[in-house]
Amino acid sequence: MLQSYLRKILLARVYDVAAETPCELAPVLSRRLGCEVWLKREDQQSVFSFKLRGAYNKMAGLSKEELARGVVAASAGNHAQGVALAGRRLGVSATIVMPATTPRIKVDAVRRHGAEVVLFGDNYDAAYEKARELAASAGMTFVHPYDDPDVIAGQGTIGLEMVRQIPQPVDAVFVPVGGGGLIAGVGVCYKALHPATRVVGVEPEDADAMARSLRAGRRVRLERVGRFADGVAVRQVGEETFRIARKVVDEVVVVSNDEICAAIKDLFEDRRCVLEPAGALAFAGLKRFVQRSGKRGGRFAAIASGANLNFDTLRHVSERAEIGERRETVFAATIPERPGSFLEFCEAIGPHEITEFNYRYSPGPEAHVFVGLRTANPTEVAALFARLQARGYGVVDLTDDEVAKLHVRHMVGGRTKARHERLFAFVFPERPGALLGFLRRLEQPWNISLFHYRNHGSDYGRVLAGIQVPPADRAKLKAFLRDSGLEWTEVTSNPACRLFL
Numbered sequence: 001m002l003q004s005y006l007r008k009i010l011l012a013r014v015y016d017v018a019a020e021t022p023c024e025l026a027p028v029l030s031r032r033l034g035c036e037v038w039l040k041r042e043d044q045q046s047v048f049s050f051k052l053r054g055a056y057n058k059m060a061g062l063s064k065e066e067l068a069r070g071v072v073a074a075s076a077g078n079h080a081q082g083v084a085l086a087g088r089r090l091g092v093s094a095t096i097v098m099p100a101t102t103p104r105i106k107v108d109a110v111r112r113h114g115a116e117v118v119l120f121g122d123n124y125d126a127a128y129e130k131a132r133e134l135a136a137s138a139g140m141t142f143v144h145p146y147d148d149p150d151v152i153a154g155q156g157t158i159g160l161e162m163v164r165q166i167p168q169p170v171d172a173v174f175v176p177v178g179g180g181g182l183i184a185g186v187g188v189c190y191k192a193l194h195p196a197t198r199v200v201g202v203e204p205e206d207a208d209a210m211a212r213s214l215r216a217g218r219r220v221r222l223e224r225v226g227r228f229a230d231g232v233a234v235r236q237v238g239e240e241t242f243r244i245a246r247k248v249v250d251e252v253v254v255v256s257n258d259e260i261c262a263a264i265k266d267l268f269e270d271r272r273c274v275l276e277p278a279g280a281l282a283f284a285g286l287k288r289f290v291q292r293s294g295k296r297g298g299r300f301a302a303i304a305s306g307a308n309l310n311f312d313t314l315r316h317v318s319e320r321a322e323i324g325e326r327r328e329t330v331f332a333a334t335i336p337e338r339p340g341s342f343l344e345f346c347e348a349i350g351p352h353e354i355t356e357f358n359y360r361y362s363p364g365p366e367a368h369v370f371v372g373l374r375t376a377n378p379t380e381v382a383a384l385f386a387r388l389q390a391r392g393y394g395v396v397d398l399t400d401d402e403v404a405k406l407h408v409r410h411m412v413g414g415r416t417k418a419r420h421e422r423l424f425a426f427v428f429p430e431r432p433g434a435l436l437g438f439l440r441r442l443e444q445p446w447n448i449s450l451f452h453y454r455n456h457g458s459d460y461g462r463v464l465a466g467i468q469v470p471p472a473d474r475a476k477l478k479a480f481l482r483d484s485g486l487e488w489t490e491v492t493s494n495p496a497c498r499l500f501l
Contacts, residue, residue, distance in 0.1 A: 001244070001247065002188055002191055002192045002247070002248075003192065005149075005152070005153065005156070005185075005188045005244070006156075006188055006189065006192045006193075008149065008150070008152075008153035008156075009153045009156035009157060009159070009160060009185060009188065009189060010160070011153075012053070012057045012150075012153045012154050012156065012157050013056065013057055013060040013061070014052075014053040014056055014057050014154050014157050016056065016060070016089060017046070017052050017056045017085055017086060017089055018045060018052055018053045018056065018157070019044065019045060019046070020161055021040065021041045021042055021044045021045060021161070022041050022044070022165070023038050023039065023040045023041070023161070023162055023165035023166055023301070024038065024039050024041060024271065025037070025038055025039075026038070026039050026267075026270045026271060027270070028269060028270040029266060029267075029270050029283075033287065033290050033291075034290075034296040034297065035290060035295065035296060035297055035298040035299065035300060036170075036298070036299040036300065037283075037286065037300055037301075037302070038162075038166050038170065038299070038300065038301040038302070039267070039271065039283070039301070039302055039303075039304050040158060040161070040162055040165075040301060040302070040303045040304060041271075041273070041304050042158065042279075042303060042304060042305050042306065043273055043275055043279055043304050043305070043306055043307035046085070047078070047081040047082060047085055047109070047113075047308075048078075048081075048306060048307040048308050049078035049081065049082070049231075049279075049305065049306035049307070049308060050078075050155060050158060050182065050303070050305050050306065051075075051078040051079045051081065051082035051145070051306075052081065052082035052085055052086065053082070053154040053155055053157055053158070054079075054082065054145075054146075054148075054150070054151035054152065054153075054154035054155045054181060054185075055073075055079060055082030055083045055085075055086045055143060055151065055154070056082065056085070056086040056089070056154065057150050057151065057153055057154030058143050058144075058148055058150040058151050058154065059071060059083070059086045059087070059090055059092065059143060060086070060090065061150055062141060066141045067090060067091075067092045067141075069138070069139045069140050069141065070092060070093035070094065070095065070138070070140045070141070071083060071087060071092055071093070071094050071095070071140055071141045071142070071143050072094070072095045072096070072097070072131050072134050072135045072138075072140045072141070072142055072143070073094070073095075073096050073097070073131060073142065073143045073144075073145065074096075074097045074098075074124065074127040074128040074130070074131035074132075074145070075096060075097075075098060075124075075127070075145055076098065076099060076102050076106070076124055076127075076230045076231065076233065077098070077102055077103065077106030077107075077109075077110070077230070077231070077308055078106070078231055078278075078306050078308055079143075079145035080096040080098060080106065080110045080115070080117075081106070081109050081110055081113060081308070083096060083115065083143050084096060084110045084113035084114065084115035085113050087113070087114070087115060088113050088114045088115075093116075094114075094115040094116070095115065095116045095118060095131075095134060095140065096110050096115050096116070096117050096118070096131075097118045097119075097120050097127040097128075097130045097131040097134065098110070098117055098118070098119055098120075098127055099119070099120070099121050099122055099123050099124060099126065099127045100119045100120065100121060100122060100429070101122055101123070101227065101429045102119070102230075103230075103308075103310035103313075104310070105308060105309070105310050105311070106308050106310075107119070109308065118130065118134075122429040123225075123227075123233075123429075124233065124234065124235075125235060144238075145178075145179060145181065146178065146179030146180055146181030146182075146184075146234075146237075146238050146241055147179060147180075147181070147238025147239060147240050147241055148181075148240070149240065151181050152181050152184045152185045152188075152240065152241065152244070153185060154185070155181050155182045155184075155185035155186065156184075156185025156186060156188055156189055157185075158182070158185070158186055158303065159173075159185060159186035159187070159188070159189025159190055160189050162186075162189075162301060163189060163190070163193050163194060166299075166301060168299065169194040169196065169197055169299075170194075170197055170299045170300055170301045171197065171198065171295075171298045171299050171300060172197060172198035172199075172200050172250075172286075172289065172298070172300050172301075173186065173190055173197055173198070173199055173200065173300070173301045173302075173303075174200050174201075174202055174253070174282040174283070174285045174286045174289070174300065174301065174302040174303070175187070175199065175200070175201055175202065175282055175302075175303055176201075176202055176203075176231075176232055176278055176279075176281040176282045176285075176303065176305050177201040177202060177203050177210045177232060177237075177252065178207075178231060178232030178233070178234045178278070179234045179237055179238045179241060180210060180237040180238050180241025180242060180244075180245055181238065181241055182303070182305065183199065183201045183210075183241075183245060183248075183249060184240070184241040184244040184245055184248070186199070186303070187199040187244065187245065187247075187248030187249055188244065188248055190248070191247070191248045198250040198251070199248055199249050199250050200249075200250060200251055200252070200253055200285060200286075200289060201245070201249050201251070201252040201253070201285075202252070202253050202254075202255060202281050202282050202284065202285025202286075203232065203252055203253075203254050203255075203281070204226060204228065204229045204232065204254070204255060204256070204257060204260065204277075204281065205226075205254050205255065205256050205257075206225060206226030206228075206257070207222070207225040207226055207229065207232055207233050207234065208222075208252070208254045209221070209222050209225075209234055209235060209236055209237050210237050210242075210245060210249075210252050211252035211254050213236075213237055213242055214245065214246065214249065214252060219236055219237060219239065219242050220236070221235055221236040222235045222236070223235075224487070226257065227429075228257045228260070228277050228313075228316075229257070229260060229276075229277035229278040229281055230276075230277070230278065231276060231277070231278030231279070231305070231306055231308075232278045232281060253285040253288050253289055255281070255284045255285055255288050257277070257320070258320045258321075259284045259287070259288065260277045260280055260281055260284045261277075261316070261317045261318075261319075261320040261321040262284070262287075262320075262321045262322075262325035263275075263280040263281070263283045263284035263287065264277065264280045264317050264321065265317070265318075265321040265325070266283065266287075266325070267280055267283060267304065271304075273304065273307065274307060274309055274314075275304055275306065275307050275309065276306050276307055276308050276309040276310075276313075277309075277313070277317075278305060278306055279304055279305045279306035279307055279308075279309075280304070281305070282302035282303045282304070282305065283302040283304070285302070286300050286302045320405070322355070322374070326375070326377065326378065326399075327374060327375060327376070328355055328372055328373065328374055328375065328399075329372070329373050329375045329381050329397070329399050330356065330370070330371065330372045330373075330398045330399050330404065330405065330409065331371055331373075331385070331395055331396060331397050331398050331399070332368055332369070332370055332371070332395070332396040332398055332404075332495070332496060332499045332500070333345065333368070333369045333371055333388065333393050333394065333395055333396075334366050334367070334368055334369075334393060334394035334395075334499070335366070335367050335368075335369060335393060336365065336366065336367070337364060337365055337366055337367040341367070342359070342369075345369065345393065348387065348388055348391050348393065349371075349373070349384070349388075350384075350387075352373045352374065352375065352384065353373065353374035354371065354372065354373055354374075355372035355373060355374055356370065356371065356372030356409065357369065357370070357371055357372070358370035358371075358409065358412035358500075359412070368499040368500055370398075370404075370408070370409055370412045370496075370500060372409075381397075385397070396495050396496075396499065398495070398496050401494070401495070401496055403425055403464065403491050403494045403496055403497060404494075404495075404496035406462055406464075407425075407452045407462070407464040408464075408496040408497060408500050408501065410452065411452050411464075411500070411501065412500050418449040418450075418466065418468055419468060420468050420469055420470050420471065421449050421450070421466045421467070421468050421469075421492075422466070422467050422468075422469050422474075422477070422490065422492050423450065423464065423465070423466050423490070423491045423492045423494070423497050423501070424464075424465050424466075424467065424481070424488050424489065424490055424491065425462065425463070425464055425488065425489045425491050426438065426442075426462070426463040426464075426465065426486055426487065426488050427461070427462055427487045427488075428461050428463075428486065428487065429461070438461070438463065438486070441484055441485065441486055442465070442484070442486065444467075444477075444480055446467050446468055446469050446473065446477065447467070447468040448465055448466065448467055448468075449466040449467065449468050450464070450465060450466030450501065451463065451464070451465050451466070452464040452465075464491070466501070
C-alpha cells in the first residue's frame with residue numbers, strides 16, 4: 001500500500017498551480033521549547049492553503065468528457081479555493097457549495113477565481129449533500145476534499161518536499177487533521193522514506209474524529225463539531241484516509257481552542273505570519289507534545305496549513321491567546337465586604353501583573369472579585385492560590401471555564417434577586433440575522449431575567465440567558481427547549497455564574 005501511494009505522490013501533477021513552499025527553522029520557538037522547530041509554510045501558496053495541491057491533481061487527471069461536464073465541490077473555504085483555481089487553470093466550469101456560515105473572506109476568494117458559489121446549510125454536511133445532489137442531477141464530477149486517492153496523493157507532495165528540505169530526519173512531524181487527506185499523504189511519505197519519524201495528527205478537542213476513530217478501530221461519527229477551526233471541522237474522517245491512517249499515524253494529539261489561539265500568536269511573533277486556526281493547529285499539537293513529554297533537544301516539524309483568517313476572529317484569538325499559553329490565569333476570589341479588604345487582597349496577590357479586575361459592591365458580608373493575572377507556569381499559579389487560601393480567601397480557578405471566559409467576565413456587576421432563575425448557554429450558527437432568528441425561536445411564556453450575547457468572531461454565536469421558571473414549570477421548560485431545535489446547556493450551577501450573576 002505504501003509503495004503504490006508513494007508512486008502516485010511522485011507522479012502527482014501539482015506544480016502547474018502549486019509552489020514548493022519553504023520549510024523554515026523557527027529560532028524563537030526553538031529556543032523557547034528547547035528543540036528544533038521546523039515550519040512547512042503552506043500558508044504561502046497563492047490561495048494561502050495547501051488544498052490546491054489535491055484539488056488540481058484530481059482535476060488534472062479527469063478525462064476531457066468529464067472536464068467538459070464541469071466539477072462541483074463542497075467546502076468551508078480552502079478546498080473551494082483550490083477547486084476554483086484549478087478550474088480556472090484548466091478551463092473547467094466549477095460550482096462550489098459552501099455553508100451559509102462560511103466567513104466572507106473565503107466566499108469572496110472563491111468567486112474571484114471565477115467559480116459559482118452556492119451558499120447552503122449551516123455546516124459542511126449540509127453543503128456536502130447539496131453538492132452531491134448537484135453532481136447527480138447535472139452530471140458533474142464531484143471533487144472530494146479528502147477521501148480520494150488523487151487528492152491524497154496531491155497533498156502527499158508536501159511530505160516529499162519536507163523530506164528533501166529538512167537537512168536531517170525529524171523525530172516527529174505534526175499534521176493538522178480534518179477529514180484525513182493531508183495526514184494520509186504526508187504519512188505515506190514519511191513511513192516509506194523515514195520510517196523512524198513519528199507521524200502525529202493534531203485535532204481540536206471539539207472536532208477529534210480521527211483520535212476517536214483510531215481508538216475505536218472504526219470510523220466514529222461525531223454528533224457535532226466546533227467551528228472555531230473551521231478548516232478541520234469534520235464529523236467523520238474519510239473511509240480511504242482512515243484506512244491509510246491506521247497504518248501510518250503513530251498518535252493523535254488533541255488541543256483546546258485556547259491552545260490554538262496561543263499557537264497563532266506564537267507563529268506571528270516568530271515568523272510574522274497570521275494563520276487561521278486550522279493553519280496553526282499542528283504547531284499547537286507540537287507544543288503540547290513537547291511540554292507533555294519533556295523531550296528537550298528533539299527535532300520536530302509542523303505544517304502551517306493555511307492563512308485564510310476571518311479578520312473578526314482576531315478579537316477572539318487576541319483575547320484567548322494568553323490563557324492558551326498559560327500566561328494568564330483567571331479566577332474568582334471571595335473577600336470580606338468591609339473597608340480596606342480590597343487593598344488587603346491586592347497586597348496578598350503580590351507583584352503579579354493584573355490583566356483584569358472586576359468588582360462591584362453587593363450588600364452582605366462577602367464580595368466576589370473576578371481576577372485575571374499574568375502568570376509564568378502552573379507551579380506559580382498553584383503557589384499563589386495556596387497563599388491566598390492560607391490567608392482565608394476563597395479561590396475558584398476559572399481558567400478552563402468556558403462560560404466564565406465567554407460571558408461572565410464581560411458581565412460582572414452585581415448579583416440579582418430574580419426568583420426561580422435558571423441559566424442556559426445557547427449556541428447557534430453565526431450569520432446576518434442569526435441573533436434575531438435565535439430570539440424568535442427562544443420566544444416562550446417565561447420572563448428572561450438575564451441575556452448576554454457577544455460576537456466573538458467565530459462561526460457560532462453564543463448566548464447566556466436567564467429564565468425565571470417556577471419549580472412547577474421546569475418540566476415544561478425542558479420540553480420547550482428540547483422541541484425548539486436550539487442547542488443548549490443548563491449552567492445554573494456553574495461556579496462563575498453562582499459567584500457573579
